[in-house]
Amino acid sequence: MLKNYFKIAFRNLFKNKVYSSINIFGLAVGVACCILIALYVQNEWSYDEFHSKADRTYRAWVNETTPEGRELLNTATPVILGPTLKDNIPEVEHLTYMFSFSNLVKTPDAQAPFDENILVVNKDFFKIFDFDILKGDPGNLFINPSSIVISEATANRFFGNQDPLQKTLSIRLTDEYKQFTVTGVVENPPANSSLDYRILMPDQNLETLISERGRNSWFNIFGSTYLTLQEGTNQADLNEKFDSMMKGVFGEDFFTNQDYKVGLQPLTDIHLNTEFPSAQASVSDPVYSYILAAIAFLILLIACVNFMTLSISKSTSRAKEVGIRKTIGAIRQHLMYQFWGEALMMTLIAFLIGITFAELLLPFFNDLSGTELTISYGAGTLGVLLLTALAVSLVAGIYPALVLSGFRPIEVLKGRLNLSAEKGGFQKVMVVFQFSLSIALIIGTITIQQQLNYVQNKNLGYQKDQILVLESGISNTPQSSPADIFEQSIRRKQILINELKASSEITSISTSSFTPVQTGGWFQMGFRDNQDQPKNFHGNFVDADFIPTLGIKVTEGRNFSEENPSDARQAMIVNEALVEYFGWENPIGQRLPGPEFDQHEVIGVVENFHYESLHTPVEPLAIVMNPDILFSGISDLGISNSFDPRYSFNLSTSNLSQTVSQLREVWAQVAPGVPFDYTFVDQSLDDQYREERRLSRIVTTGSVLAIIIACLGLFGLASLMVIRRTKEIGVRKVLGASSGNIVFLVNKEFTKLVAIAFVIATPIAWYAMSTWLQDFAYRIELGFGIFLLSGLLTLAVAWFTVSYQSVKATLINPTDSLRSE
Structure with a gap:
């Protein structure tokens, strides 16, 4: 059988x-x-689930609550937090502080260095994380401050097929190269690792990279703290110990009208939790x-x-x-x-x-x-x-x-x-269900695409076309003197201007610590005002050409001027958000309301421009030519991005490739041995929304496939309807019904089904897309036009699908249909 x-x-x-x-x-x-x-x-x-201790591994976070009620949550933590946890929390089994920075790396005999990402860690790193050590003695990887561990990809890049162990790499720290010996090779981080690395450096080098004041301050944050707890420890039970620890650090009086909390985020929670800042981890x-x-x-x-x-x-x-x-x-x-x-x-x-x-x-x-x-x-x-x-x-x-x-x-x-009405009804329910989903997917696709178009075309407050940003190659670490480093970038910029003065394709050149296309944000600075209240703003160091090169609009006062020597010492330009933040009615001539700041005055106000992505609102910003103005008065400093100086070139040419080649040749003469590492502002802006763009492509592809499959079902139902109504159609044709009448007869029922599907899909899609758009501080409005367009598109597809059967029905000979017994 x-x-x-x-x-x-x-x-x-x-x-x-x-x-x-x-x-x-x-x-x-x-x-x-x-x-x-x-x-x-x-x-x-x-x-991160591949780590054997993932279930008891955590990333520390700190949350400062100011007297005015503002919360400053960070997963970038003070250096001093690690030793304090070790001394006060016996449940901590292993702990490492991670500080990430980029700098030039080369082999001793190489001419051109590579710009590499370097991660400073301690020996507990390999006790916390299960990254396989391919070469080297696991117990002696960091035997001295000049030892480094490199990834497999880095080993292949610098040494090819040679054994990299005991070979040396020159890494530039501050303004000179230092020799490091390779003591181990570790596997490349897996695709599902939130941590990335190329070179691992022992944490003894933090003394070179971060000043003593920075290492001992609870309000200067540079890297992240990771730890594992002893088996059987309940994370929630540590909250009281953390509170007691911080009271021992600051004293009881500190917590009268403010707070400073320490907490732990599970390692496996990091990648898919956007409520915490990403810091050095990959977050989606x-x-x-x-x-x-x-x-x-x-x-x-x-x-x-x-x-x-x-x-x-x-x-x-x-x-x-x-x-x-x-x-x-x-x-x-x-x-x-x-x-x-x-x-x-x-x-x-x-x-x-x-x-x-x-x-x-x-x-x-x-x-x-x-x-x-x-x-x-x-x-x-x-x-x-x-x-x-x-x-x-x-x-x-x-x-x-x-x-x-x-x-x-x-x-x-x-x-x-x-075939009973009940069975026919079931089929109709299925078609309504299919097309409800299809309409919802179309609405989602159109909404995502319109938001991305809005992001691309929104006036960001600066010029984004034909602006080339070039890494200066001048090292800048928290230990360095920002004023000296910035002065070096100014001198190199002047050499560039002299070399390129005959080029009409380059309109202007500027140097700055940050540009609007960098991920991770600009300086986050905090200070206590004259009433001892905490205040926060963002900062940047620029030259006099920064604002005109990027086409930023000055709404009050004036721009920096090289003809006015005092501007280089004490001038400050702020954005409209900072003016509103401090409540200044007449901002020109004002100064930041903190007692520790060096002499300065506001000479201009610029229109709010989006120096971060459109996911976040424009926050208060101060830009200066003299870094000492800001560093002299702040007590809090957050750095989530490299602030090595960068050059911005405003290009006025249609032949970009030729201009870039010319810049490359000049750069090789001006900065020999420094990589020509550049990007265009408009391309970098696209990269900021790469995840949304990928989502848009996948949703669009899924929507097309869903509609195709749904149309196959509609095709089947139309076939059934024509078969079931063969005699009816024959009788109607005998009585004089035209082909148009027959097509309308068959299509009418499916039009009703699509209309019902539209009514069902609209509120569901509206809620889903409204929730998604909340992630953008600047977003489109969900107008009815998006929903109407989606419904009409679905209806057109349905008519096109059903019309084949409708036209087929009109071609049936009435004699054959009436004899179909």
């Missing part, structure tokens, strides 16, 4: 080639989408993972619904088969097994094709999502795929099996088969 079931299944599969192909293709596409998106989501949700918005997981599930669900709809639409062609088999003794249970078995067979074929699709599309998906995912076929993966195939076949095939096996033999053989 089982053999006959398979024979019948294969005969039906090949007899109805178009129907089978549509069903299998729809499921295969759904399976491929599910596999690819599941790989991405699983990678996102598995960040979990909303994107949820959206993609939902899209994968919905595409597969639409494919299953499509399978059911098409199966029921073909049920009339197998009615006599069911009637005859029941007449000769077949019971309903066996018929159900057969039809469900056919569904299982088609599902397995679809899964095999879907896995093939997934393998073929994986490179494209990796490019789309910016990942390096691979599909592994272990026992666990194969088991999940098989169980999923069984579940899908059950969901997709059980209802058609119930319908087909329930036909009554006498009615079937007498030609009185009538």
Whole structure:
């Protein structure tokens, strides 16, 4: 009997080639989408779980509450926090402070250095994290301050196939190179690691990189503190100990009208938790993972619904088969097994094709999502795929099996088969469900695209086209004198101007510690005003050409002037947000209201410009030519980005490649041995919203596939309707109905279904997109036009799909349709 079931299944599969192909293709596409998106989501949700101590490893955070009630939460922590935790919290098993910076690295005999990311850690780093040590003695990696551990990729870059152990690298610290010996090679960080590294340096070098004052201040933050707790320790039980520890540090009086809390964030929580600042870790918005997981599930669900709809639409062609088999003794249970078995067979074929699709599309998906995912076929993966195939076949095939096996033999053989309104209603519900999801996905796609267009085209308050930003290569660390470093960049800039004065393609050149395209923000500075109240603002060091080079608008006062020597000593320009923050009615001539600041005065006010991404509002900003003005009066300093000086070139040329080549040649003469590391402002702005752009592409692709699969289901339902109403159409044509009347008759019912789907999808999509847009401080308004456009697009697609069956119905000869008994 089982053999006959398979024979019948294969005969039906090949007899109805178009129907089978549509069903299998729809499921295969759904399976491929599910596999690819599941790989991405699983990678996102598995960040840092490969560490054996991940369940008891944490990143410390500090949260300062000012007397005015403002909370300053940071995962970049003071250097002194680590030793304080070690001395006061016995539950801390291992602890390392991580300080990340970039600088020039080369082999002793190399001419051109590389700009490398360097991570300063202590020997506990490898006791906390399970990064495999490929070469070297794990117990003697940091035997002295001149020892370094490098990643496998770094070893290949500098030494090729040679053994890197005991070889030396020259790393520039402050303004000179220092020799370091390679004592170990560690694996490249996995794709699902929130920590990245190229070179690991022992923390004894912090004395060179960060001043003693910076290392001992609770309000200067540079790096991050990671630790593991002893087994059996409950993180929540440590809160009281942290509070007691901080009272011992600051004294009881400090907490009268302010607070300073220390807490721990689980390691596995870091990557998908945007409530904490990212600091040095890789952080992703979990909303994107949820959206993609939902899209994968919905595409597969639409494919299953499509399978059911098409199966029921073909049920009339197998009615006599069911009637005859029941007449000769077949019971309903066996018929159900057969039809469900056919569904299982088609599902397995679809899964095999879907896995093939997934393998073929994986490179494209990796490019789309910016990942390096691979599909592994272990026992666990194969088991999940098989169980999923069984579940899908059950969901997709059980209802058609119930319908087909329930036909009554006498009615079937007498030609009185009538698909009840209940079954037709179920199909309509499925179509409404499919198109509700499709409309919601279209609304999401259009909204995301419009927001990204808004971000790209919004006036950011500065010129972003044809502005080239070049790294100066002048090292700047917290230990360095900012004024001396900035003075060096000014001198190098003057040499550049002299070398490029004959070039008409370069309008102006400026130097600054930060530019608007850097991730991580500018200086975060805090001080106590004349009433001993904490105040906070952002800062930047610039030259007189910075504002005109970037086209920033001065709304009051004037720009810096090199013709006025006092500007280089004591002038300050602020933005409108800082004027509002301090409540200045007449800002010109004002000074920051802190008693410790060196002599200075505000000479100008610039329009608020977006020096950070549009995710955050424009905050108070002060820019000066003399760094000592700001450093003299602040008590808090946050640095989440390198502030090595940078040069901004305003280019007025259509031949950018030629101009860049000219700059490269001049740079090689002006700064020999320093990499020509540049970027364009508009390209960097695009990179700031890379994650949103990837989401947009994936959602758009998912929406197109969902609509295609939904249209296959609609095609099946239209087929069923035409078959069911064959005689009615014939009678109408005999009575004089035109082809247009027939097309309208068939399309009218589906128009109602799309309208119902639109009503259902609109509030769901509005809520989802409103929530997503909340992540942007500057965003579009969700107007009704987006929803109307999505509904009309879906309706147009539905009409196009159904019209094939409508036109086909008009071509039926009334004589044939009325003789169809």
